[in-house]
Amino acid sequence: xxxxxxxxxxxxxxxxxTLPVTVQAAxxxxxxxxxxxxxxxxxxxxxxxxxxxxxxxxxxxxALNAGCVARRHELDxxxxxxxxxxxxxGTWIQENDQKLxxxxxxxxxxxxxxxxxxxxxxxxxxxxxxxxxxxxxxxEFLQVYQPADTGASAEPDQ
Numbered sequence: 836x837x838x839x840x841x842x843x844x845x846x847x848x849x850x851x852x853t854l855p856v857t858v859q860a861a862x863x864x865x866x867x868x869x870x871x872x873x874x875x876x877x878x879x880x881x882x883x884x885x886x887x888x889x890x891x892x893x894x895x896x897x898a899l900n901a902g903c904v905a906r907r908h909e910l911d912x913x914x915x916x917x918x919x920x921x922x923x924x925g926t927w928i929q930e931n932d933q934k935l936x937x938x939x940x941x942x943x944x945x946x947x948x949x950x951x952x953x954x955x956x957x958x959x960x961x962x963x964x965x966x967x968x969x970x971x972x973x974x975e976f977l978q979v980y981q982p983a984d985t986g987a988s989a990e991p992d993q
Contacts, residue, residue, distance in 0.1 A: 844923055844944045845951065848983045851925035851942065852885035858920045868915040874953055875908065878941050881924040882957070885939075889979040896964060901973050903959040906936070910955040914945070921946040927983035929956060935969050936960045937980055 856877055864870040886892075886903075896902040916922060922943050929940040936958055943953040961972045972980070 842949060844925075844946070845949055846925055846944075847940070847942055847954075848927050848985055851927045851983065852881065852888060853926075854881045854884050854924045855946075856880075856922050856924060858916050858918050858922065860918050863918060868917055869920075871910075871912065874910065874912070874943070874955075877922075877924055877943070878908075878910075878926070878955060878957065881926045881941065882939055885926050891975070891979060895975075899973050899975060900964045901961055901970060901976065902964050903937075904962050904967075905957050906960045907958040908955065909957075910953065912953055914950055914952040916945060916952050922952065928980050930982055931972075931977070931980050933977055934971055937972075940983075 858869050862869050862873045893902075923946055925942045925944070927940055929938040931937040939957050939959055941953070941955045941957075942951055944950065945952050960969055961976060962968060963970045
């Protein structure tokens with residue numbers, strides 16, 4: 836690896852969907868570090884980016900009369916970030932019950948030192964776009980919202 840070659844980031848899964856962000860002054864709180872609600876907004880941004888990349892735009896949700904709403908967030912803040920920090924947001928589908936809900940996982944890594952600064956996950960529930968009531972995921976969701984390959988080997992450890 837040369838000085839010009841970026842080091843690989845330590846993702847928990849191979850090939851997560853990623854999105855870069857740089858912490859701005861407006862992202863910080865009175866303590867000078869990134870505000871917790873900003874992290875949540877970033878998670879929503881990377882989730883939509885991934886969803887769109889999978890072919891599920893908001894317009895597609897409307898056409899299918901099915902969308903996803905957050906039911907639960909679990910967020911672990913592991914290290915503070917500050918103005919100017921370059922971060923890489925990563926997301927993937929962790930679990931899908933093939934019925935009503937799925938877990939989307941997140942990892943945020945500071946690019947400069949490769950440190951994971953946040954981990955989280957959100958429980959998304961499929962809803963009818965007209966009534967807002969839970970509904971079974973349509974076949975199109977089941978096709979694209981597949982759990983990520985964890986990279987785990989099928990062979991036992993030696």
